[in-house]
Amino acid sequence: MKENLARLFYPSSVAVIGASNNFGKLGYHVMKSLIKGGFNGKIYPINPKTDKVWEIKTYTSLEKIKGKVEVAIIVVPASLVPSILESCGKSGIKGVVLITAGFSEIEDEEGSKLQNQIKEIASRWSLPIIGPNTFGFVNLTHGLNATFTPEFSFLKKGKITLVSQSGGFSHLSGFMAMRERVGFSKIVGLGNRCNVDSPQMVEYLLEDPDTNVIALYIEGMDNPRTLFEIAKRSMGKKPIVAYKAGRSERSDDASKFHTGSLAGNYKIWQGALRQAGIFSVKDTEEFIDIVKVLEVSPRLKGNRIAVLSSQAGPGMIASDIIGIEGLTLARFSPVTQDTINEILPPLAIRTNPVDMGPAWYSPDAIVKILETVLMDEGVDGVLFLNMFASANINLAEGVRNYIEKMGVVKKPTIACFMAPPGIWDEEIEAMDNKKGMVFLPTPERAAKAMASLWEISQMFKAY
Amino acid sequence: MKENLARLFYPSSVAVIGASNNFGKLGYHVMKSLIKGGFNGKIYPINPKTDKVWEIKTYTSLEKIKGKVEVAIIVVPASLVPSILESCGKSGIKGVVLITAGFSEIEDEEGSKLQNQIKEIASRWSLPIIGPNTFGFVNLTHGLNATFTPEFSFLKKGKITLVSQSGGFSHLSGFMAMRERVGFSKIVGLGNRCNVDSPQMVEYLLEDPDTNVIALYIEGMDNPRTLFEIAKRSMGKKPIVAYKAGRSERSDDASKFHTGSLAGNYKIWQGALRQAGIFSVKDTEEFIDIVKVLEVSPRLKGNRIAVLSSQAGPGMIASDIIGIEGLTLARFSPVTQDTINEILPPLAIRTNPVDMGPAWYSPDAIVKILETVLMDEGVDGVLFLNMFASANINLAEGVRNYIEKMGVVKKPTIACFMAPPGIWDEEIEAMDNKKGMVFLPTPERAAKAMASLWEISQMFKAY
Numbered sequence: 015m016k017e018n019l020a021r022l023f024y025p026s027s028v029a030v031i032g033a034s035n036n037f038g039k040l041g042y043h044v045m046k047s048l049i050k051g052g053f054n055g056k057i058y059p060i061n062p063k064t065d066k067v068w069e070i071k072t073y074t075s076l077e078k079i080k081g082k083v084e085v086a087i088i089v090v091p092a093s094l095v096p097s098i099l100e101s102c103g104k105s106g107i108k109g110v111v112l113i114t115a116g117f118s119e120i121e122d123e124e125g126s127k128l129q130n131q132i133k134e135i136a137s138r139w140s141l142p143i144i145g146p147n148t149f150g151f152v153n154l155t156h157g158l159n160a161t162f163t164p165e166f167s168f169l170k171k172g173k174i175t176l177v178s179q180s181g182g183f184s185h186l187s188g189f190m191a192m193r194e195r196v197g198f199s200k201i202v203g204l205g206n207r208c209n210v211d212s213p214q215m216v217e218y219l220l221e222d223p224d225t226n227v228i229a230l231y232i233e234g235m236d237n238p239r240t241l242f243e244i245a246k247r248s249m250g251k252k253p254i255v256a257y258k259a260g261r262s263e264r265s266d267d268a269s270k271f272h273t274g275s276l277a278g279n280y281k282i283w284q285g286a287l288r289q290a291g292i293f294s295v296k297d298t299e300e301f302i303d304i305v306k307v308l309e310v311s312p313r314l315k316g317n318r319i320a321v322l323s324s325q326a327g328p329g330m331i332a333s334d335i336i337g338i339e340g341l342t343l344a345r346f347s348p349v350t351q352d353t354i355n356e357i358l359p360p361l362a363i364r365t366n367p368v369d370m371g372p373a374w375y376s377p378d379a380i381v382k383i384l385e386t387v388l389m390d391e392g393v394d395g396v397l398f399l400n401m402f403a404s405a406n407i408n409l410a411e412g413v414r415n416y417i418e419k420m421g422v423v424k425k426p427t428i429a430c431f432m433a434p435p436g437i438w439d440e441e442i443e444a445m446d447n448k449k450g451m452v453f454l455p456t457p458e459r460a461a462k463a464m465a466s467l468w469e470i471s472q473m474f475k476a477y
Numbered sequence: 478m479k480e481n482l483a484r485l486f487y488p489s490s491v492a493v494i495g496a497s498n499n500f501g502k503l504g505y506h507v508m509k510s511l512i513k514g515g516f517n518g519k520i521y522p523i524n525p526k527t528d529k530v531w532e533i534k535t536y537t538s539l540e541k542i543k544g545k546v547e548v549a550i551i552v553v554p555a556s557l558v559p560s561i562l563e564s565c566g567k568s569g570i571k572g573v574v575l576i577t578a579g580f581s582e583i584e585d586e587e588g589s590k591l592q593n594q595i596k597e598i599a600s601r602w603s604l605p606i607i608g609p610n611t612f613g614f615v616n617l618t619h620g621l622n623a624t625f626t627p628e629f630s631f632l633k634k635g636k637i638t639l640v641s642q643s644g645g646f647s648h649l650s651g652f653m654a655m656r657e658r659v660g661f662s663k664i665v666g667l668g669n670r671c672n673v674d675s676p677q678m679v680e681y682l683l684e685d686p687d688t689n690v691i692a693l694y695i696e697g698m699d700n701p702r703t704l705f706e707i708a709k710r711s712m713g714k715k716p717i718v719a720y721k722a723g724r725s726e727r728s729d730d731a732s733k734f735h736t737g738s739l740a741g742n743y744k745i746w747q748g749a750l751r752q753a754g755i756f757s758v759k760d761t762e763e764f765i766d767i768v769k770v771l772e773v774s775p776r777l778k779g780n781r782i783a784v785l786s787s788q789a790g791p792g793m794i795a796s797d798i799i800g801i802e803g804l805t806l807a808r809f810s811p812v813t814q815d816t817i818n819e820i821l822p823p824l825a826i827r828t829n830p831v832d833m834g835p836a837w838y839s840p841d842a843i844v845k846i847l848e849t850v851l852m853d854e855g856v857d858g859v860l861f862l863n864m865f866a867s868a869n870i871n872l873a874e875g876v877r878n879y880i881e882k883m884g885v886v887k888k889p890t891i892a893c894f895m896a897p898p899g900i901w902d903e904e905i906e907a908m909d910n911k912k913g914m915v916f917l918p919t920p921e922r923a924a925k926a927m928a929s930l931w932e933i934s935q936m937f938k939a940y
Binding site (some may be wrong): 039121122323362458 | 501503506509510578579582583585612625626627628631641642643644645646648649652653655656694698712722723725760761762765786787788789790791792793794796797798799800801823824825838862864865866867868879895896897898900918919920921922
């Protein structure tokens with residue numbers, strides 16, 4: 015089963031059972047995803063009623079395909095699924111994406127029966143199943159979009175893998191990621207978790223060379239202890255971040271409908287996640303931010319942070335969060351302070367937080383301050399904040415030129431550059447996620463992500 | 478002074494003292510702001526060294542201008558400012574935007590002396606001064622961009638006025654507002670607050686017909702009691718929202734450099750703001766969100782919220798926040814519940830939060846549920862959450878058609894539609910801020926803004 019799970023994400027051939035030319039059918043969108051997503055392998059649409067789907071020759075059944083088929087994506091009605099799974103097994107298929115709904119998630123007990131039935135079949139054939147009742151998965155590293163959302167292929171390729179119990183959350187965070195330049199390796203919608211749940215996925219992803227950050231969205235789980243044990247065993251190997259929904263008692267009532275139990279134990283969950291070395295977040299933006307930072311940032315080795323801001327206000331806002339969230343404002347070495355004092359006139363505060371205001375129009379000065387502070391041994395991480403104004407329009411380009419020439423940062427460096435739409439976009443795009451630097455949308459989010467990095471560092475140290 | 482303050486924001490003629498053709502001078506950018514911002518009144522550039530600035534005939538001094546000049550924007554070096562202010566007074570100018578820095582904000586005590594000097598002159602001539610050491614102000618209602626940032630004219634026109642002690646914060650939130658379709662009447666940079674501070678501005682804005690939400694960014698204040706008294710007297714007339722920086726002791730040290738005192742009294746500030754009926758926020762996004770909602774939303778009369786989500790996960794996330802932040806999930810009336818049960822099959826949860834998943838591709842069904850829930854007397858506010866997927870691409874258009882035909886909502890309705898860049902943008906733009914509905918970027922931000930509305934309602938009720 016384990017080997018097949020790895021194969022499921024990197025197939026060389028995919029059959030779509032229920033492929034369709036009809037926009038109203040999910041089989042239409044799945045085909046579009048595969049084709050527009052640029053899948054390099056072989057695609058076999060299966061549809062007994064038409065010759066071609068999306069210009070590709072169809073087959074009436076799996077058995078009719080001469081070549082080897084490694085993965086099947088199934089979008090036919092639930093009642094047909096058991097027999098199709100049997101033929102998947104017989105045809106040597108290694109894994110299945112079961113998009114079809116109408117299993118254990120429905121009120122009717124027929125649904126649960128059907129899910130038990132397919133679980134038994136899958137187990138007999140060692141067939142890992144993503145789903146049922148899922149949008150599928152996208153593996154950007156492999157150019158494979160096995161979902162009903164072709165737009166997932168717009169995502170930037172990266173090293174983060176999201177494993178989610180909610181399609182809505184996956185779409186929400188995927189689209190946010192597009193706007194905020196966050197790169198994913200895979201997004202996997204677990205659906206009803208027939209035989210692939212978060213523990214199996216984490217175990218696999220810990221070994222997946224294309225994943226360096228594991229991101230989980232969890233509503234409930236039948237056997238969370240397995241997850242905690244796997245995470246604990248591998249503590250620190252790869253960061254694991256979890257958004258656990260079901261924080262309030264009232265939403266618990268709602269979640270019972272989906273997961274049967276668990277959501278009410280939010281506090282117990284929090285303790286267990288922490289003990290397992292899984293970093294817990296409470297907000298989609300916080301989630302997106304910390305996985306983005308973890309993807310490229312070096313480890314934060316201490317909590318002494320420098321705040322460099324080309325305007326006083328955003329520097330103060332960031333310093334507020336530093337003071338509240340367990341970080342401290344670094345005290346610069348005499349050498350650093352002297353250099354800053356040479357660059358900046360005594361018009362503004364030159365100790366930490368540094369108000370770079372008097373030099374805001376000068377990329378050279380701003381970059382020199384950044385460079386100096388990054389070399390200070392008393393500084394563990396840097397927040398680098400620059401808001402656009404017409405007079406400093408060249409700042410982003412100047413910083414970009416510097417960053418393109420410099421080596422990878424040895425300390426976490428989180429930037430916030432805010433400008434009107436269309437201005438600085440290109441420069442920010444060119445700098446973001448490069449050289450270990452990450453750009454976030456507000457000073458608060460930048461500072462909070464730094465605080466999260468520190469919490470993660472401490473969590474790993476504790477074991 | 479009060480009358481002149483009103484005149485300052487709505488002049489028919491403006492002189493720019495220090496207007497320039499040189500990109501490196503702020504006088505260049507100020508001229509660009511006035512011209513590109515589409516100011517309808519007369520512009521008089523003053524520069525003794527050149528005939529024309531930005532193609533407009535220059536004058537050597539204020540006295541040489543034949544027509545009436547109502548407002549002067551000053552960008553010449555600090556040492557020249559006292560004599561210029563005298564001539565402003567003599568020329569009958571009603572108000573001044575003093576962009577020049579080098580007054581009380583600098584370490585050198587010359588700066589404070591100079592500021593006292595201009596304060597005395599201004600007082601003698603009843604001249605309200607915005608600044609010194611400010612980016613200026615923009616009045617979108619009047620087409621007047623009196624700042625060194627021409628891009629402020631890209632802002633959507635609206636009914637929110639931001640009064641800020643930080644230029645950096647004003648730029649940050651202004652640019653965020655552009656991205657998130659938040660409309661401003663005015664953004665005012667107070668700078669060193671020579672004789673116009675938050676209290677004077679709030680007093681003026683309470684009477685300003687173009688402002689219905691007052692937004693304050695505060696670092697410190699010499700006499701905050703005046704502000705609290707003004708706000709308390711007018712409790713509930715217009716909502717006032719404040720972002721008070723200086724939350725941590727460490728950032729306090731930094732802020733002393735600017736404001737002399739105060740930041741350390743954060744808790745005292747919080748209590749005083751609340752008693753004065755000023756809603757306090759702790760984050761730039763929270764700030765932008767709540768002023769956006771307050772601008773068009775009806776008052777939230779109770780805390781019973783309906784969560785309608787076309788995907789279960791985002792509905793659960795929003796319900797979590799409802800449970801935590803003092804709101805409750807509304808219990809639908811039998812009529813409402815029956816109607817929902819007719820529309821949705823028993824595949825998903827149909828009580829609150831409503832998982833509209835089974836009808837997600839059907840705008841008619843989604844809109845019918847929204848309509849029904851809005852009419853339920855047991856519902857005080859609605860969260861309306863819809864994430865894009867390829868199969869529901871027509872949803873935004875369908876909802877838009879409905880919203881364009883419907884009347885103004887009688888209950889706060891906050892939506893979150895998330896899609897890849899370029900998809901649904903037009904529809905969201907067409908719906909946002911219309912008919913009393915507001916769109917926010919995440920389910921969490923939507924739910925938190927609803928909770929803020931409830932806190933504001935209760936605060937007003939308490940007096």
